Amino acid sequence: MLLDVKNIAIHYGAIQAVKDMSFTVEDGEIVTLIGANGAGKSSALHAISGMLRPSAGDILFQNESILKEPAYKIVQKGISQVPEGRRIFANLTVLENLKMGAYINKNKSQVRQDIERTFERFPRLEERKDYRAGTLSGGEQQMLAIARALMAHPKLLLLDEPSMGLSPILVQEIFRIIRDINEDGVSILLVEQNAQLALAIANRAYVLETGKILYEGEAKSLLLDDRIKQAYLGG
Amino acid sequence: MYFVVQLLNGLQLGAIYALIALGYTMVYGVIKLINFAHGDLMMMAAYFALIAMAKGAHPLLALAISIIMTTVLGVLIERIAYKPLRKSSRLSALITAIGVSLLLQNVAMLIWGSGAKTYPNLQASLPSFNIGHNTISSLSIITVVLAVLVMIGLYFFVEKSKVGTAMRAVSEDMEAAELMGINVNHTISATFAIGSALAALAAFLLCAAYPQVTPYIGAMPGIKAFIAAVIGGIGIVPGAMVGGFILGIIEALTKGFIPSQYSALSDAVVFAILIVVLLIKPSGIFGKVQGEKV
Ligand SMILES: Nc1ncnc2c1ncn2[C@@H]1O[C@H](COP(=O)(O)OP(=O)(O)OP(=O)(O)O)[C@@H](O)[C@H]1O
Ligand SMILES: [Mg+2]
DSSP: OOEEEEEEEEEETTEEEEEEEEEEEOTTOEEEEEEOTTSSHHHHHHHHTTSSOOSEEEEEETTEEOTTSOHHHHHHHTEEEEOTTOOOOTTSBHHHHHHHHTTTOOOHHHHHHHHHHHHHHOHHHHHTTTSBGGGSOHHHHHHHHHHHHHTTOOSEEEEEOTTTTOOHHHHHHHHHHHHHHHHTTOEEEEEESOHHHHHHHOSEEEEEETTEEEEEEEHHHHHHOHHHHHHHSOO | OHHHHHHHHHHHHHHHHHHHHHHHHHHHHHHOOOOTTHHHHHHHHHHHHHHHHHTTOOHHHHHHHHHHHHHHHHHHHIIIIIGGGTTSOHHHHHHHHHHHHHHHHHHHHHHHOSSOEEOOOOGGGSOEEEETTEEEEHHHHHHHHHHHHHHHHHHHHHHHSHHHHHHHHHHHOHHHHHHTTOOHHHHHHHHHHHHHHHHHHHHHHHHHHSOEEOTTTTHHHHHHHHHHHHHHOTTOHHHHHHHHHHHHHHHHHHHHHSOGGGTTHHHHHHHHHHHHHHHHOTTOTTOOOOOOOO
């Protein structure tokens, strides 16, 4: 088991955002968390990344608890996140953004190779490498956010709504990239509101509602499930 | 000739303001805190160097000791007083900074008394030149050159080095920086360490020129350096330097050409310039329009 989230609860002051939530990601899998606004998807990812502490439960990564680790240690252990809304550093250049993604890597020549490989995968980023990242288009920014997270060589990549605000063609492109990354051996935990696409690409899925897991199962079978169809796939 | 001498005095004073302003601007740039205790940290640095010299240390050794102690103190202040407030409102952090400022003044008063202590006359041991009837100390030139070199070094550090880039990343989005594996606590400590070390250098150069130390010597230069940072564009390294020099020159020229009974006017001029700059360009001379958030 790569990631094992066990019965976590998350509070923001008096508000409980996540209640007794459990899910797992196996080596090599794409797992998706789907659910409406406010279901607690981002909160769960932030707990995994060490950005907030669950008030109950445990999170195991490669059979070790990472609950008490600071965020930067969790990146070192092999979990990177592409946060909701991309959160690229708009005033840094594209190249500097990639270098910040590789912050934990002290081997400069390897970082240089990684940047070259990134540019092979995302040629558009190479053309814009010395521009401020804030000047990129939405799609380019999403590519940069993904490329930046990959610079840390994650074993598990957390993606929070990568399709947000992108045109259908770009969404297809991003999902093709996600599948590519997975084929390179990176396990993926994908948070999406676009349930149709997420279920099409994932091995397994969890459906969240108001902080709880409502359904879980093989993505293919959830795609055909009438309850899911009605609530999340537009009938 | 008198004008040239006053100009040089202004550059010397401005260099000192600039060194202090760099500390304000670095800290503001990274965590958006106006560290009101920064001037008082400089005052503590002056005492550290003074004590070291009183114990027989060579002035340069005393400077090194002062830099180390001030750096440790600056980093500790951030850890103890500011870090717990990182997620609170900016106002509470600002009020804490004012509290730390008063605390440092009172601690200095308790330990060293409120009376003025005399600094060794370092200037006398340095060569000086005569221009007409006026004497120019090489201290002025050393101060200016040192400040400019430090500013250039800091600029390249912030723009080119990995830690400097991380500082800019933290400045822009602390959470995203954490998600990249940047140790935000270390990055902020590094920022305070640099600012504190520069304050110690400024204290040494200030007391070499005006050889008296009291618990209050940090207050006025602290405020002026803050104004310099704002005029130049707070958060921007070259801005702090330019702002510092502008302020120093204006102050020296008004003091030099206004009858001495009105010399307090020079401070009024400084504040007036701040207001004018802020009216014309609120983000300061080098200030950029805020980077668009996407
Ligand atoms: N910083 C915060 N302070 C207080 N409440 C919060 C905070 N962040 C999230 N919440 C609340 O926690 C709940 C879950 O939010 P979360 O962002 O995890 O949902 P989400 O599933 O990611 O939603 P979306 O699809 O809109 O991104 C919501 O009710 C939200 O209002
Ligand atoms: Mg969310």
